[in-house]
Amino acid sequence: MKVAAIKGFSDILPGEVESWQFVEEKAREVFALYNFSEIRIPVLEKTELFSRSLGETTDIVEKEMYTFVDRDAMGTMLPPGPGTIRGSSLTLRPEGTAGVVRAYVESEMYKIEAVRKLFYLGPMFRREKPQKGRLRQFYQIGAEVLGRGDPFADAELLLLLRDLFEMVGLDGLTLELNSLGCVACRPRYREDLLSFLGERGKKLCGNCQRRMGRNPMRVLDCKEEVCSQLTGGAPSILGFLCESCEDHFGTVKQLLGETGLEFKLNPRMVRGLDYYCRTAFEWTSPRLGSQNAVAAGGRYDGLVEELGGPPTPGVGFAMGMERLVLLLAMKESKKAARPAIYLVWVGATARVWAFSAAHRLRRAGFSVEIEGEAKSLKSQMRRADKMGAQFVLIVGDEELSSGKGILRNMDSKEQFPVSLDRIEKEIAARLETNTD
RNA sequence: GUGAGUGUAGCUCAACUGGUUAGAGCACUGGACUGUGGCUCCAGGGGUUGAGGGUUCAAAUCCCUUCACUCACCCCA
Numbered sequence: 220m221k222v223a224a225i226k227g228f229s230d231i232l233p234g235e236v237e238s239w240q241f242v243e244e245k246a247r248e249v250f251a252l253y254n255f256s257e258i259r260i261p262v263l264e265k266t267e268l269f270s271r272s273l274g275e276t277t278d279i280v281e282k283e284m285y286t287f288v289d290r291d292a293m294g295t296m297l298p299p300g301p302g303t304i305r306g307s308s309l310t311l312r313p314e315g316t317a318g319v320v321r322a323y324v325e326s327e328m329y330k331i332e333a334v335r336k337l338f339y340l341g342p343m344f345r346r347e348k349p350q351k352g353r354l355r356q357f358y359q360i361g362a363e364v365l366g367r368g369d370p371f372a373d374a375e376l377l378l379l380l381r382d383l384f385e386m387v388g389l390d391g392l393t394l395e396l397n398s399l400g401c402v403a404c405r406p407r408y409r410e411d412l413l414s415f416l417g418e419r420g421k422k423l424c425g426n427c428q429r430r431m432g433r434n435p436m437r438v439l440d441c442k443e444e445v446c447s448q449l450t451g452g453a454p455s456i457l458g459f460l461c462e463s464c465e466d467h468f469g470t471v472k473q474l475l476g477e478t479g480l481e482f483k484l485n486p487r488m489v490r491g492l493d494y495y496c497r498t499a500f501e502w503t504s505p506r507l508g509s510q511n512a513v514a515a516g517g518r519y520d521g522l523v524e525e526l527g528g529p530p531t532p533g534v535g536f537a538m539g540m541e542r543l544v545l546l547l548a549m550k551e552s553k554k555a556a557r558p559a560i561y562l563v564w565v566g567a568t569a570r571v572w573a574f575s576a577a578h579r580l581r582r583a584g585f586s587v588e589i590e591g592e593a594k595s596l597k598s599q600m601r602r603a604d605k606m607g608a609q610f611v612l613i614v615g616d617e618e619l620s621s622g623k624g625i626l627r628n629m630d631s632k633e634q635f636p637v638s639l640d641r642i643e644k645e646i647a648a649r650l651e652t653n654t655d
Numbered sequence: 656g657u658g659a660g661u662g663u664a665g666c667u668c669a670a671c672u673g674g675u676u677a678g679a680g681c682a683c684u685g686g687a688c689u690g691u692g693g694c695u696c697c698a699g700g701g702g703u704u705g706a707g708g709g710u711u712c713a714a715a716u717c718c719c720u721u722c723a724c725u726c727a728c729c730c731c732a
Contacts, residue, residue: 538732
């Protein structure tokens, strides 16, 4: 019986994986330039970590998490539901920030160094319906700056992302920017917005009716025609920012102007997770279909404290790997693995000799490919060509008895005799002159 | 979770209104060229037409069910 991968879980096969490695390599380079350290955290966490940090009523927490009860009390396990779970409830991480902050608090990093700049990369899990640029296991590269509340940190992260996009050769992205206010100013805005929606509220789409109760700002983000018309004249959050939020946001914009990073102000952009405040941003591409966000993030000044740490501001972003690779694939092709030497043998004795010679050559630092099954010389040559080998070493009975193998340069078609007892050295010499 | 579309060889696709043995290109294997790659020519292997059921003398084609994939809604990276 054939076993297939789970829906929304996909393999990254050779041919595609090279783009991933390329992006990861570039990401490590920028993070080094901006002095970020890597952190690796578990893929599985206690469920409450996510429900507390992302917000109980978030879509992710409400219906998209892979959550299960651990085996620690399997024997007495009752059907899931409030109060009936005996084992601990665990969840496959749907995003990275919560776990990073948990690790930050748990290991008391704030005691060692006031400021922490961390990055991570790895899989996240969300049980959504798969679509272009949306999988159930998907990969993110993310970064968090903990312990810095100043707007320079926000701007630095935005610049880091811009640099990364440039380094991987991506253009045509748009940066949208907004400020969500803070605990001081958002409630006032919320009130005002609700009173604006007041009588209009009943005409909104069903979705927005529900949103009004939980997170009224989401109504402004609705794509439904009725809603966008009704909310056309709605008050903007930007008019309600308190002095310090205003200052903060002003400096972010100023710094972006200073460094030539263009952005579009979008007072209607709302981030999906509850922990965001102040700066919120989203990089989008029109070429991705409806999942158009390549990277997004913002400030989350209350989260560390919420998770039991000292009051500590934070900013971060997450970037969707498959979306980025999708955009890259439209631009560039990738290089596959190719051996430096393809070992061609004829006859049973040569076969064994070639097998151990391949091993010696590999230990000498050459990438070597060799056939195991009995194939004609012609077909071995064909394979060598297909793989793009630079050199072919041919060994048969004649060569074994004379002690001289044939080394063929596949590009120039030149052939040289090489003594078989010191092939490593002879090949090394040939390769050197070849690369000149 | 809701809706729409698509499933035929490893890949890309054919097969008139149901009608002989489901084809082609590319790829693969071998040969022409007995131990030397790319080009050309020739030959060959490869399919439960996604799966299951039904209608019919006859189903890749029509109907039902199911699965997978894709796109959109939703949501988000």
